[in-house]
Amino acid sequence: MSRAEGQPSRTEEPGGSVLIRAFEDRDATAVIALAEELRHFEAGIYPRMKLTRRLGRWYIDDLIADCIEGDGRVFVAELDGTIVGYVCARARVTDEARDRTQITYAMIDDLVVAADCRGRGIGTSLIAAAEDYVRSRGARWVRIGVLVRNFGAYRIYRRAGFSDHLALLEKSLAPEE
Numbered sequence: 001m002s003r004a005e006g007q008p009s010r011t012e013e014p015g016g017s018v019l020i021r022a023f024e025d026r027d028a029t030a031v032i033a034l035a036e037e038l039r040h041f042e043a044g045i046y047p048r049m050k051l052t053r054r055l056g057r058w059y060i061d062d063l064i065a066d067c068i069e070g071d072g073r074v075f076v077a078e079l080d081g082t083i084v085g086y087v088c089a090r091a092r093v094t095d096e097a098r099d100r101t102q103i104t105y106a107m108i109d110d111l112v113v114a115a116d117c118r119g120r121g122i123g124t125s126l127i128a129a130a131e132d133y134v135r136s137r138g139a140r141w142v143r144i145g146v147l148v149r150n151f152g153a154y155r156i157y158r159r160a161g162f163s164d165h166l167a168l169l170e171k172s173l174a175p176e177e
Contacts (some may be wrong), residue, residue: 009129018122020129023074023086028060030083031076034112035059041115045149063088063110070107071137075129077113077122085113085122089130091137106139111153118152127160 008021023031032055043049067073070090077085088109095103108130113123127144134142144162146153 009125017080018084018120018125019078020075020125021078023076027076027083027086028057031063031074031086032056032059034083034086034114035110037115038110038112042147042150046147066090066109073133075126075133077126079117079122084117085111085126087111087126087130089133091134091139093143106134106137106142108134108142108144111144123153123156124160127156 008019035055039049039051039055043051063074067088067090071092072088072090074086074088076083090107090109092104093107095105108127111123111126111130113126131142143165144157146157148154
């Protein structure tokens with residue numbers, strides 16, 4: 001079996017051996033903590049993003065439901081027995097635009113690597129696992145989203161072969177204070 005089928009793959013990174021494997025229920029607490037870390041980071045670069053309730057088990061349940069609906073899988077990165085990253089890969093997402101032919105593509109969501117483990121190739125390994133999985137499920141195109149001011153993630157995605165597809169701009173209509 002291959003990594004695309006959920007079998008683990010191990011890579012040697014500076015500071016230890018990284019195992020990329022399919023999410024297991026025992027990983028839930030670590031994944032929730034990483035998702036919280038991402039939310040706080042994103043709120044720092046996108047001030048309009050207001051953090052509501054803390055993430056809990058419901059977050060994992062929603063992630064798994066998205067995977068079931070989109071023929072997806074969650075992968076985790078484990079460094080010396082500690083979960084230091086995760087990614088959600090969905091093989092089938094349908095563009096719901098009413099003004100054009102619907103297209104189906106794969107989507108990589110929720111890519112997170114712990115702040116103290118960035119720069120070691122872990123994000124790149126998670127992207128590769130996600131791509132292998134969606135490719136094995138028949139996907140021909142894959143998308144990934146990023147906040148424009150998340151420069152580090154944007155650079156990684158460009159190095160992984162992603163190119164700009166759509167720019168979504170916004171503007172405040174609130175009166176200047």
